[in-house]
Amino acid sequence: MTNETIEQRLNRAYSAGFESAVDADTFPPGLTADVVRAISARKNEPGWLTDWRLKAFAAWQAMPTPDWAHLHFPPVDFQAISYFSAPRSQADGPRSLDEVDPELLRTYEKLGIPLHERAALAGVVGAEPGTSSNIAVDAVFDSVSITTTFKDKLAEAGVIFCPLSEAVHTHPELVQKYLGSVVPQRDNFYAALNSAVFSDGSFVYIPPDTRCPMELSTYFRINARNTGQFERTLIIADRGAYVSYLEGCTAPMRDENQLHAAVVELVALEDASIKYSTVQNWYPGDAEGRGGIYNFVTKRGTCLGKRARISWTQVETGSAITWKYPSVVLRGDDSVGEFYSVALTNNRQQADTGTKMIHLGRNTRSTIVSKGISAGRSQNSYRGLVRVSPTAAGARNHTQCDSLLLGSQCGAHTFPYIEAANSSATVEHEATTTRVSDDQLFLCAQRGIDAEKAVSMIVNGFCREVFRELPMEFAVEAGKLLEVSLEGAVG
C-alpha cells in the first residue's frame, strides 16, 4: 500500500464518522511495512527514524507472542487494530472548558484533579496552569500530546520536557543517541511492536547538576475505540541531575479489550537520580471480566554512570490483564535500583508483574518491595529476577514480597528468579502471604467501622511501605483508587 492510498483510506474512514466525542482521524486496522512508513510520514519523521521503525517491524514479524506469563486471554488479532489516531486541529485548541470533551472532564474529576488545573490539562487556549500545584503536565490524549504546560519555568532550568515527536525535530541528537539504548527494538514482542508503530509520549532531558524544579507528570487516557496505544517515553538525567516523574492514567468504560503496549526508557548518568512513579487505573473489565485493557508494557532504566539511582514506584489497580516488569540495569559502580510496587486485582483481573534487577557494576544495590492484593476471582503473580553478573562484586539485593488475599477464590503467586554469578554478592528474599482475618474485621466493626471501610483501611496499611515512596498528591490518589477498586470485594 502506498502512502497515498493510506491517506485516501484515512479520509474515507474520517468521513464515515466516528463515535468518539473527539473527532479523530484514524488509520484503518492492519499492520504492514507501509503502515509503519505512513505513521512515520504523518509525523514528518527524519529518514533514520523511519528506518529504525522498519527494522523493529521486521524483527516483530519474526517473533512469536510470549506465552510464559501466568495469564490467560484470547489471542490478540494484531491486524484488527488501528495503528494511528490523532485528534484533529490540535493547533487551535478549545476556547474554554465548555468546548472540552465532557467525558475527558469527568475522567479528570474522578481522578480528583483540581478544577483550576483541568483547563490547562485539557489544552484550553490561554489557560493558566494552577499556581498551587508544582506539577508540570503533559497530557497524552489518544496518540498525540495535546498540551504541555509549565514550559517556561522548565526552560529556565534548561529542562526539556516535550512530546517525543517534537523532540525528534528539536533535539534529534539526544533522541537518536538514547532511543532504544535501554529497550532495543528487538527486546521483546511488545517492545518490537511499539518500536515499529509508537505514537507519542514524553521526552525529558535534565541537564548536568540540575534538580528539576517540579514534578513532571503525564496523564494517559485511552479514548478511541479499537485504537491500540503505543506510547514511548524517554527520560535522560545527565550527570548529577535529579527528576521525579509521575504517570497516571484511567480509561472510561469499554466493551472490547484494548491493547496497550508502551515502552518507557530511563537513562541515569553519573550521580543522576530518576524517580518514576505510576498510578495506573485503566478499565479492568466488568465483574465477569468483559472489556478492560490489556496492558503489556516494557519499562526499563539504565544506571549508566557511577552512583546513579533509578527508582520505580507503581500502584496498579486497573487493566484486565497486566504484564509489566519495570527493571533496572545497574551498570555504573555503586549504582542503586529500587522497585516499590502495589498491584491490586479484583473480579477476574489477571496481573503478572514484577521487576528485574540486573547487577553489572561493583557494589551495586537493589531493593524490591512488592505488595500484591488479590480479591474476587483474580490472579495476582509476582515475577522477579535478580541477576548478579560476574563483574558485580559486592552487589546486594533485598526483596520483600508480600501477598494479601481477600476471600477464598483468588490466587497469589510468587516466582522469584535469582541468578548470582558472583560469590561476594548478597541476595535476600522474603515472602509472606496473609489474609484479611475475620478477627481484624470484627475488631474494626466493634469500633464502629463497617466492613468496606475496614478492608480499604487494612489494604492501605498493607501498602504503606510503598505509598511512602510516592509523592504526596499521588499517595492520596492511590489510596482513593484502592478504595474504588475494592468496591464490592467484601459483603
Add this chain to the structure above:
Amino acid sequence: MSLIVIDNLQASVNGKPILKGLTLTIEPGTVHAIMGPNGSGKSTLSHVLAGKPGYEVTGGSVRFKGRDLLAMAPEERACAGLFLAFQYPVEIPGVSNMEFLRAAAEAQAKARGETPPPAIDMMRRLREIATELGLHTDFLKRGVNEGFSGGEKKRNEILQMTFLRPALSILDETDSGLDIDALRIVGDGVTRFLRDNPTHGVLLITHYQRLLNHIVPDVVHVLTDGRIIETGDRSLALRLEEQGYVGLVDRT
C-alpha cells in the same frame, strides 16, 4: 433507664450450648465484675453482646439503652456506645493507631448524626490519653497492636475506650498480662474515665480480685457453666480469692 438488660440469654457455638440462661442488668454509672472458671463462658458473653459472627443466640433477649441489641449489626452496637476491650487484641499491621481511631471516631460520629471533631483535636486528645496511660506517643503512630507487648496491647484497649467514650464497656481480662505498675495505671485510667463519665457502665471480666482494688465494683457475679450462680458485693470477690469456686453451688 437501665443501660443493659440481659434476660435469660442462651447462645451456642458450633451447636454447643455455652450460655445457658444468663440474666444480668447494669445501671448507668455502675461497675459489675464477672468472675468464673476458665471456659465458663465469660468471653462468649462479651462476644455475643458485641455481635461477633459465629455465635448463635438460641434464646433470651438483650436490651441496650432500650433497643433490641441482638437485632443490631456489630458496628451499630459500637456506634450506640457498646465497647469491648478484647481478651486477645488482634494486630492490624500498617494501620496506625491514630488513623484507626480517627476512622472509628468519624464512623461513630456519623452514625449518631454528629460532626466529628477536627483531626488536630483528636490527635491532641490521643496524645493526652496515651501519656496518662504510660504509653509513649509513638504508639499512636505504630500499627494497631503491631508488635505491642501483651501489656501494651491491654493498655491500648483502655486508650481506645477512653478516646471513644462508650456508654458501656466490657473489659475482658484487661488485667491479665499486666505487670504491677501497669495494673495500677490501667486501674487508675478506668477510674478516671468513670469519674469523667459518671453515667458510664462497666462489665469487668477478671480472674483476680486485685484489679478490684483499683476499680471498685458495685456488684460481683460468679459465672459457671453459662449461668450466673451467685451475685454479691465486693466481699464475694475476696471470698472467692480465698476459697476458689469449689465451695459455690448453683442457688438460682
